[in-house]
Amino acid sequence: MVDFWQFITNVTAATSLLGNGSGSSATSLAAYTLPELPYEYYALEPSISSSIMELHHSKHHQAYITNLNKALEASIVALSQGNLHDYAAQLSAIRFNGGGHINHALFWPGLAPASSPDASPDAAPTLQAAIAATWGSLGRFKADFSAQLLAIQGSGWGWLVKEKGTGLLRIVTLANQEAVVVGDTPLLGVDMWEHAYYLQYLNGKAAYVDSIWGVLNWKTAEERFTGEREDAFAGLKATFVSSS
Numbered sequence: 001m002v003d004f005w006q007f008i009t010n011v012t013a014a015t016s017l018l019g020n021g022s023g024s025s026a027t028s029l030a031a032y033t034l035p036e037l038p039y040e041y042y043a044l045e046p047s048i049s050s051s052i053m054e055l056h057h058s059k060h061h062q063a064y065i066t067n068l069n070k071a072l073e074a075s076i077v078a079l080s081q082g083n084l085h086d087y088a089a090q091l092s093a094i095r096f097n098g099g100g101h102i103n104h105a106l107f108w109p110g111l112a113p114a115s116s117p118d119a120s121p122d123a124a125p126t127l128q129a130a131i132a133a134t135w136g137s138l139g140r141f142k143a144d145f146s147a148q149l150l151a152i153q154g155s156g157w158g159w160l161v162k163e164k165g166t167g168l169l170r171i172v173t174l175a176n177q178e179a180v181v182v183g184d185t186p187l188l189g190v191d192m193w194e195h196a197y198y199l200q201y202l203n204g205k206a207a208y209v210d211s212i213w214g215v216l217n218w219k220t221a222e223e224r225f226t227g228e229r230e231d232a233f234a235g236l237k238a239t240f241v242s243s244s
């Protein structure tokens, strides 16, 4: 989980400042908010319909954030009261909903209208060279990535990541809302939950995968590949609002 233990450290420090105060005061420490999309809901048509984008962003992503904030608040209250048993009970909700927020916050800037130059692989010359060195060609990478996306059983995500330490490229698929492991840098991500495509593609998962290649944001991927890992999470961090 990205920054998870750092968050716990911060929470522990914050709650220690509260002493034996009531839980209600602790609940105002942190909240995540829904990021605005860098394009209109209709901007990715015909690859992704406006209705899918609106529902996906304003309802599904918002629900992860709402539930994450509730779980964070409950965990902070439990910690401030020394209730490890109640705190531990919130961890799975934080992991699931936190992962949902992390993944979607990375996903939206990873898309671009097909008419944008950012949607062309030419916007990622450094990354393209690394892909060619790894897979032989962009086409072979696309085929490999698509196959792994379609092999996901149930809900999940597929990511092209820059591996921690080696800097090598690899494809990872993750179930449900598991987030990219600490250390790796997510470059390109594809949401393989049914809510990402079903309204438009029904059971045509392969058609969705085929179509999304036209709206991936290669400029974003290039910036994530050539930049520092933490820069990839700048958009996510901007959704954090502290009222302390």
Ligand SMILES: [Fe+2]
Pocket: 056, 060, 104, 191, 193, 195, 196
């Ligand atoms: Fe989603």
